[in-house]
Amino acid sequence: MSKSTTSVGKTTQLINAGREKKWTHGVVNPPVQRASTIIFDTVAEKNHATINRTNKELFYGRRGTQTHFALQDAMVDLEGGHGCALYPCGTAAISNAILAFVEAGDHILMVDTCYEPTRDFCDTMLKRLGVETTYFSPTIGAEIEELIQDNTKILFVESPSSITMEVQDVPLLAKVAHKKDIIVMLDNTWAAGLHFSPFEHGVDISIQAATKYIVGHSDVMLGTAIANEALWPQLREHSYLMGQCVSPDDAYLALRGIRTLDLRLKQHQQSSLQVAKWLAQRPEVDHVRHPELESCPGHEYFKRDFTGGNGLFSFVMKSQNVQATTALLDGMKHFGMGYSWGGYESLILANEPRSFNSLRTVANPNFSGTLFRIHIGLENVEDLIHDLEAGLERYNAALTK
Numbered sequence: 001m002s003k004s005t006t007s008v009g010k011t012t013q014l015i016n017a018g019r020e021k022k023w024t025h026g027v028v029n030p031p032v033q034r035a036s037t038i039i040f041d042t043v044a045e046k047n048h049a050t051i052n053r054t055n056k057e058l059f060y061g062r063r064g065t066q067t068h069f070a071l072q073d074a075m076v077d078l079e080g081g082h083g084c085a086l087y088p089c090g091t092a093a094i095s096n097a098i099l100a101f102v103e104a105g106d107h108i109l110m111v112d113t114c115y116e117p118t119r120d121f122c123d124t125m126l127k128r129l130g131v132e133t134t135y136f137s138p139t140i141g142a143e144i145e146e147l148i149q150d151n152t153k154i155l156f157v158e159s160p161s162s163i164t165m166e167v168q169d170v171p172l173l174a175k176v177a178h179k180k181d182i183i184v185m186l187d188n189t190w191a192a193g194l195h196f197s198p199f200e201h202g203v204d205i206s207i208q209a210a211t212k213y214i215v216g217h218s219d220v221m222l223g224t225a226i227a228n229e230a231l232w233p234q235l236r237e238h239s240y241l242m243g244q245c246v247s248p249d250d251a252y253l254a255l256r257g258i259r260t261l262d263l264r265l266k267q268h269q270q271s272s273l274q275v276a277k278w279l280a281q282r283p284e285v286d287h288v289r290h291p292e293l294e295s296c297p298g299h300e301y302f303k304r305d306f307t308g309g310n311g312l313f314s315f316v317m318k319s320q321n322v323q324a325t326t327a328l329l330d331g332m333k334h335f336g337m338g339y340s341w342g343g344y345e346s347l348i349l350a351n352e353p354r355s356f357n358s359l360r361t362v363a364n365p366n367f368s369g370t371l372f373r374i375h376i377g378l379e380n381v382e383d384l385i386h387d388l389e390a391g392l393e394r395y396n397a398a399l400t401k
Contacts, residue, residue, distance in 0.1 A: 085235055107132045214342075352370055
């Protein structure tokens with residue numbers, strides 16, 4: 001069979017992504033190429049680089065080196081689309097992707113359950129620049145059309161939702177938005193670009209905090225934004241003008257992370273589902289918000305659109321008690337307390353219902369107990385369950401004091 005008709009498995013694709021010989025120069029991994037100034041031997045060579053500076057030609061360090069070009073190729077292989085811009089963190093990817101397509105007087109639609117810094121950016125920076133934001137419920141369907149204004153430029157979704165894990169009907173929302181020529185952006189970090197194919201579901205720009213599963217080892221800050229062919233030139237040039245660039249060493253670590261992404265996510269998924277089902281049987285737990293379980297809002301869209309899960313989900317207690325929550329958290333042995341997720345380590349954080357008052361305006365949660373967001377890492381799953389079991393015992397003991 002010819003190369004064009006041969007079916008290549010996803011793991012095989014990830015192993016080979018970004019490893020063209022023009023990047024590897026005959027070795028297995030693309031070398032780390034550090035550069036600010038690029039030296040040209042002739043005027044003709046300089047002119048050639050100037051003309052082709054937007055097409056993965058060495059021109060100036062901020063435009064990228066061959067290490068960056070390899071990562072950009074790999075990310076497009078992973079998610080689809082036409083071109084990938086790199087940023088120093090996920091928040092930079094989100095803010096710069098939005099800034100590339102709005103101006104004073106414009107309006108955007110933002111899912112109410114977005115990542116907290118995304119909301120802060122809309123409510124401060126965009127507001128100051130004269131861009132209005134309307135928040136919408138993550139469970140909204142075709143009625144999203146009622147929120148569209150004449151000056152609406154962007155529909156931004158994040159699925160599953162941050163913290164509360166609602167899965168959105170992205171294809172339907174994209175279909176409605178495209179009728180009005182509105183750009184659809186997606187924070188695709190949860191699926192890591194692997195378990196949700198954005199450009200097959202109507203997304204125009206897919207954004208990731210590559211800090212999470214792409215890198216996978218909790219030691220690099222990195223963001224990516226991949227655009228379709230029509231939007232790529234504007235995203236690329238506006239990001240360049242904003243001075244967005246990343247360390248080639250960090251780009252290399254992201255490339256290394258991609259090689260094991262499929263295998264890591266399979267283990268994260270398997271372990272998290274086992275823990276989620278165990279938690280769902282606990283008498284202290286009201287419900288579990290894991291996209292693979294029916295108890296998670298939007299589970300039907302997960303089954304339809306996603307090819308797998310990961311280690312991040314939430315569970316809600318039947319009650320809230322600060323002392324009990326503290327007792328649970330303070331004694332954990334295998335779960336660390338820390339922001340972010342997507343590394344090999346397990347993490348846990350708590351959110352009291354009142355904490356959502358500053359995070360949500362139209363989709364406040366309809367539960368009264370404490371929500372715990374946990375990330376299931378690559379540890380032995382029985383050890384993690386024992387750790388949670390001991391934590392719940394401390395929780396119960398504190399309730400009776």
